Amino acid sequence: MARRLEDRSDAINELPSSFASSATVRRRMQRQRERDTVPELALRRALFARGYRYRVNYRPVPSLRRSADIVFVRQQIAVFVDGCFWHGCPEHGRRQHRINDWYWPKKIEGNCRRDIDTNRRLEAACWTVLRFWEHTPILEAVTVIVEKVKAASQT
Numbered sequence: 001m002a003r004r005l006e007d008r009s010d011a012i013n014e015l016p017s018s019f020a021s022s023a024t025v026r027r028r029m030q031r032q033r034e035r036d037t038v039p040e041l042a043l044r045r046a047l048f049a050r051g052y053r054y055r056v057n058y059r060p061v062p063s064l065r066r067s068a069d070i071v072f073v074r075q076q077i078a079v080f081v082d083g084c085f086w087h088g089c090p091e092h093g094r095r096q097h098r099i100n101d102w103y104w105p106k107k108i109e110g111n112c113r114r115d116i117d118t119n120r121r122l123e124a125a126c127w128t129v130l131r132f133w134e135h136t137p138i139l140e141a142v143t144v145i146v147e148k149v150k151a152a153s154q155t
Ligand SMILES: [Zn+2]
Pocket: 084, 089, 090, 091, 092, 093, 133, 134, 135
């Protein structure tokens, strides 16, 4: 608690210079909260164009309150496209939330922990989980997904 108050006072001291940046961060946050992000749409479009059909924002395990971005139900493959900012991408996650360091790392850490937990639960239910960063080239993601879906379809 004391630590948190201390961190907050630091943030308040920085307020005049960081206000605009905070607004930018907030805008980006709101944008990234939305479903159907640009990289996700591009990936879906690329899969659809190759003849693959899937569910979107769908719960692989109905009793588990976790939705995957792209779901191949019969093959039991759940695909997640993780935003670099919110899910703490090692390449782009850090720099972006530097200004709000007193708050964001905790939030992002929580997301990362949840992601790991989701993987574990889905895998326990015999699902294959595929995760891609939003910065992953579409073709690279498509190649991995197609390979897994094909393999699962043969069994
Ligand atoms: Zn990234």
